[in-house]
Amino acid sequence: MSNPRSSPLVHSQFFDGEAVLALGEELHLLNPVASLVWQCCDGESSADQIADDLAEVFGAEPGALKVDVEKAIGEFRSARLLVSDEGALTAGHAVPRVLTEYDLDCESCMEAEPRAFRTVLEFGGLLVVIGFDTEAACTAVEAAFSIYIVRHSDIPTAAHDARPAFSLTLATSDVDARGMKPLHLLYRGGDVVVSGRNASRVLDALAPYLALHGDLSGAGVVAIPGLVVAKAGTNPGEPVMLLQAAARLTGREQRLAKAGIMVADSPAIWLDPATNEVVVGAPGVSFDSRSLMSHAEGYPQLGADISLLSSGRYPVHAVSARGAHDPLSALLAFAPPSEGWPLAERALEALDALLESVEIIEGDDIRG
Amino acid sequence: MGERIRERLTSADFAATSRTFNLLGFSACVRSEAALVADLVELLWAPLLRDVEPEHVFTVTQSPPDLNGIVEWHLHLDALHVVSAPALSIVVSHLLWEANRQALENTPGYALLHSAAVTSGEDAGIIVGPQGSGKSTLAIALVARYGLGYLTDEAVAISPNGLPDGLMVQPYAKYISVGANIGEILPEVSPISDPALVSLLGELVLVPASSLRAGSVSGAARPSVVVLPTYIPNAPTKIEVLSPAAAMHSVGQHSYHLARDTALVMDTLAAVTSSARCIALTSGDLDEACQVVLDLLSHESSGRAS
Structure with missing residues (x-):
């Protein structure tokens, strides 16, 4: 075992004999002996040498303090107060955080069967765990997002143990075990965020959901909570309307479909502040959709799906929200959350500027 | 914005x-x-x-x-x-x-503790403990019943040592959140009772700082006493003097930004616990507990005067 070396991340405060160490949110109280041992953990001396040095200071027999010193060093190690020589060199290296902000502790999540297959992608300093029911789905997604895959040997324990931030459930039959018509589903945490009758829709929706955690700034967009809608037959370059995201898309689908309205499958409106256009797709995410589409062909078509806007840029002609009748009320209706939303301040500024040039329609019934 | x-x-x-x-x-x-x-x-x-x-x-x-x-x-x-x-x-x-x-x-440059604080003249008593330890009840009683000044029930903000106004507890006299049975424990205290305002509060029972006692809100004061209370029903009142390191270890558990502002928090708390009298207080009697704090603050005050 290497010589004990104190971690540079530890802050030490010494008193008369005793010491208090701080590492992150944890504090450790050291008695006078442990405090002396701690001060000797400079990476130059072994535990035996430290025990002998301290014995000499106290006028004790050599080896008399061996047990106490080894015990203290063992406790330092288990509290991560020491680093290895390699650790000392990489102490400042940031380890990506595991995306767990979604509600993964809900009852249905806890009861759900763990996904048999999973992959870990790294997006914008976040590790995103994605779960699948089949190996083929996992392979298809790994092929599509190959540049983001974290090698198995590089996956930290926290990501190994984490429940998936996103999960895909693709129906293999047009009738489930209860005799009901199933849907293909994309989960974020415990919530279904996209449900489709065509597997390609659900597979294709993964990229926009990942984009929310990627480099939006580099892609030149901000994220606004809400939904992009347009009349049937709209193509890139033609005007669209923004709806307040008061309800999940899935709850509105039938109504939207009956009204002949197209939507963007996306967790947010991607707005380019430079042009006041919305971007449909997955800005900032590089992926190869061919493997996803090819994989989707193996699943049943479960009926007619809602019409989706194709990827591209669209000018905005109007925004609509309940109670929105002027720029301030519209701004508040579409405002990003104050916590946990990427580039929230910049998104608010961009939205404010957009509201100067578009029609504001009060109400949330898009058929009107 | x-x-x-x-x-x-x-x-x-x-x-x-x-x-x-x-x-x-x-x-x-x-x-x-x-x-x-x-x-x-x-x-x-x-x-x-x-x-x-x-x-x-x-x-x-x-x-x-x-x-x-x-x-x-x-x-x-x-x-x-x-x-x-x-x-x-x-x-x-x-x-x-x-x-x-x-x-x-948004209060950079201060060591922030989740704790209450009261004053006696220039001296502040910091009362630190987890929820349920009795720190709020003790602080309210010291102000409403025993006439001490009120600094905070929520966050003790201590300016760092070494500055001209260093090592001082800043006032943060926000309202106090109390249990619904506060009237049984401290009849001197008056939570908001206007029905229109109560309807806005839902389950919350809140006491405005200004209603604790007229003129009770005090200015910044030097931390002279640190008390870590533990309320145990019917327990005899006992105090244990803490070493600066032991006090800092206990108090630091209640700091708000230890990981973010490690050096500031550690240096400031070390200065506080080295200069203040620090005790762990166990009691089942509110008035006896108050008396302990009053004696400690009085002792500090008279020590400085002499």
């Missing part, structure tokens, strides 16, 4: 706008479509009101009824969305929580 958004927020018509409240390093006002909300926050933060331009603006707005006739209330901070709920009381509770959170997040 951009200037144009500030202009939108401040020029729009609202039923009421509160005065600016300064919560440590965070200043804001509330603009509300329900006039009572502004009245409530002015009452709750009365000692912290200032006639200055706020840096931030909370807005409380209401959506028109949906197809089912249900209205929704919304809370925004500088136009960013905080919460929406069908009941105004839920939005109000988020407003109070969010304002306090912002105060704790």
